[in-house]
Amino acid sequence: MKKALTNKTVEALKPQGKRYEVRDAYCPGFGVRITPNGRKTFFVSYRYGIDQRRPSIGIYPITSLSNARTQAIAILRDVAEGIDPQYARSRDKLTLREGVEAFITQYAKPRNKSWREAERVLDRELVSRFGEREIEKMTRGDILVASDAAMARGAKYQANRIVSNARKLFNWFLERGIIDVNPLTGIRAPAREKSRDRVLTDDELARVIAACRNMTYPFGPYTLMLLATAQRRSEVTNMRWSEIDFEKRNWEIPAERSKNGKSHNVPLSDFALKILGDVSRFPDCDFVFTTTRRSPISGITKMHRRICDISETNGWRLHDLRRTASSKMAEAGIQLQVAEKVLNHISGSLAGVAGVYNRYHYEPEKRAALESWAEILSLLEASYSCSKGAKNAAHFANPC
Structure with a gap:
C-alpha cells in the first residue's frame, strides 16, 4: 500500500x-x-x-x-x-574493534589472499591497544605509538606493515563516510626496506636436509617439500591429498590458493614423491601436513628455529628456500622463463606483452627443471652423509 x-x-x-x-x-x-x-x-x-x-x-x-x-x-x-x-548512522559509536572486523570481512577477505596477515597485524598492534576507542577519536599519534614500539624492539618491517595496513583501513573508513579525514595522510613508512637476497650455501642446504630427515612428521617432511617443489609456504602448508595425482606425478594448486589467482601445476620429482610416500594419511583428513587432522600445519615459526638449531645454520627464512631453489636452477643452466613457470611467477620475462601472447605452459621443461633440482638435493644429502660418516669413523679410530 x-x-x-x-x-x-x-x-x-x-x-x-x-x-x-x-x-x-x-x-x-x-x-x-x-x-x-x-x-x-x-x-x-x-x-x-x-x-x-x-x-x-x-x-x-x-x-x-x-x-x-x-x-x-x-x-x-x-x-x-x-x-x-x-556505519554512517552509527559512526560516533563504532569502535576500532568493530571497524577492523568489518574491514577484514567486507574488504580484505574478498580482495586479498594474505588477509590473515593484515588481520594479525591490525589485531595485535592496534585493536589490542585501542580496540574500544571510537574510530573518529583515533589520531595519527595512536598509530605512531604502535609503529614506534615495533621500531624500538627492532621489528622494522613490522613497523612498516602497521602503517601500511592502518592506512588501508582508514582509507576504507573514509570511503564509507565513517571518518572525514584519514589521520595517516602524509605518513611515510618508518623504515626503508631492502629486498632479501639470502641464498643458502651447499653446506647449509645439506645440513638443513639432514636436520629435516631427523625430525618427525609433519615438520621434517613439510620443510623438505618446500625445498623439493620450490612453492610458496602458504601453498605447501595447505597442500591436500586430493590435489595430488600420483599416476601423473603432478600436484595441482587451485586458483583460489595461488597468489596470482591462477591454478598451477607442479611436477613431482622422485625426491618429492619419496617425501610423500613416507607421510601417513589420516582417515577423513585431506591435509598432507597437519597437527590436528582438522586444519593445516601450525607452529611453523617454532619449527624453523628448531631446524636452525639442529642444522647449526642461521640468518635464513623459509621463503629463502624458494629463492635458493631458483638460484640453483639458474646455476644448473635452466632458462629463466622455465624457472619462473616453476615458481608460478608472472613477472620478469613472462610479464607484459610476452605474458599475454605466450600461452605455452612449459610443462616438460618444468618437470625437467624440478628433476634437476632434485638431483642437486640428493647429491648434497649423499655428500653430507658420506662426510659425516667419514668424520665419525676418524673419531672412533682416533678417540683422543
Missing part, C-alpha cells in the same frame, strides 16, 4: 488482524509498519551492494513523521553516494 504520508494519515492508520505496511508516496523507500497491537514504526528500505536492508528509524509518535522522513532521506543519500548507512 502506498500513500502520501502526513501526520493526519499516520494518525488515522488502524491496526488489522496482521502486520501491514504503508509506503510513502513522497519518499520512495520510506514507510511505516503497523502491528496488530497498534504500534507504528517508521522504516526505510534500500539496497547496499547485494544486501537488501530495511532498518527501523523510530516509533510514532515518539519520533515525528518529519524527523523520520529526514533520517530516511539522509540514509538514501548515503546510499546514492556509495556510503554504507549502517
